[in-house]
Amino acid sequence: MTIYSFWIFDRHCNCIYHKDYKRPYRQLRPRSDFGPGTNDEKKQTSGGPPTGKGPLSVDDDAKLVFGVVFSLRNIVTKLAGEKESFFVYRTSKYKLHFYETQTNLRFVMITDLKVDGIRPILEQIHAGLYVEYVIKNPLSPVEHANGVGVNNELFNLGLDRFLRPLSIFE
Amino acid sequence: MVVYSLYILNKAAGLIYQRDFNEGLKRLSSNDYLVLSGTFHAVYAIASQISPVPSSSGIEVLETETFRLQCFQTLTGTKFLLISEPRQQNTDAILRRIYELYADYVIKNPFYQIEMPVRCDLFDRHLATFIKGIP
Numbered sequence: 001m002t003i004y005s006f007w008i009f010d011r012h013c014n015c016i017y018h019k020d021y022k023r024p025y026r027q028l029r030p031r032s033d034f035g036p037g038t039n040d041e042k043k044q045t046s047g048g049p050p051t052g053k054g055p056l057s058v059d060d061d062a063k064l065v066f067g068v069v070f071s072l073r074n075i076v077t078k079l080a081g082e083k084e085s086f087f088v089y090r091t092s093k094y095k096l097h098f099y100e101t102q103t104n105l106r107f108v109m110i111t112d113l114k115v116d117g118i119r120p121i122l123e124q125i126h127a128g129l130y131v132e133y134v135i136k137n138p139l140s141p142v143e144h145a146n147g148v149g150v151n152n153e154l155f156n157l158g159l160d161r162f163l164r165p166l167s168i169f170e
Numbered sequence: 171m172v173v174y175s176l177y178i179l180n181k182a183a184g185l186i187y188q189r190d191f192n193e194g195l196k197r198l199s200s201n202d203y204l205v206l207s208g209t210f211h212a213v214y215a216i217a218s219q220i221s222p223v224p225s226s227s228g229i230e231v232l233e234t235e236t237f238r239l240q241c242f243q244t245l246t247g248t249k250f251l252l253i254s255e256p257r258q259q260n261t262d263a264i265l266r267r268i269y270e271l272y273a274d275y276v277i278k279n280p281f282y283q284i285e286m287p288v289r290c291d292l293f294d295r296h297l298a299t300f301i302k303g304i305p
Contacts, residue, residue, distance in 0.1 A: 004222035075213075080196065084235060088233050091229055093224075
């Protein structure tokens, strides 16, 4: 069971926390459109001369991840009603798990395919770690202004300690 | 085990077929369906971009509390979206069978224009029979 990355977005759609655990490959942004019939292998060259605009930065990645999550939530709301949200989606190579709290705080975790039922883990991260170390910290900002994320030593340590036994790092 | 609806999207993210088989989801206007299919097409493409591992496909399965959405993209870029109950088994096999029906009664229909909305009576009938027959 491998965790690739972990993100937290606040209700103003900013990425306030991000952690990459295992990122074997940073995708090059392709120049052409996302045509489904075109050959994906050709576009995604890891070495060699850069064909696109260069590897995706963390910021761009955060924006893409948030965009996907936000649009999917809209789709689900349209289909199923106001209160619904999705838990997880799977592609051929990874799974994205999503958990949203009542305060519109969004937890996103990208893992490999072998992972199942990570929702209680995300709930635990929120209740046991985020609330404990971030919300209850009187010195941490209530609204995160541009760029200032969750900069909390205890939260980082707690998260590491919590997640490492659960996953396999190479 | 209930299948709620089927959407077929063409290469350009246009909705070419939409059919509700059972009650269970909200009633949507035809504009809503078009918006939904466009949004899903875009999200599918971005999902393969944010993959931590190279050459991922787009979204194949999306699970929520009230429904499960399975997507099958053919080699020609046509997407089949099947929305069913969360506990529905064999959605994979169902989608492949629907693809077979599509190939037989839509593509092989000489009067059907590729990428245009599907208006083939035989396809509708066989699809209805197949969906009703799912245990």
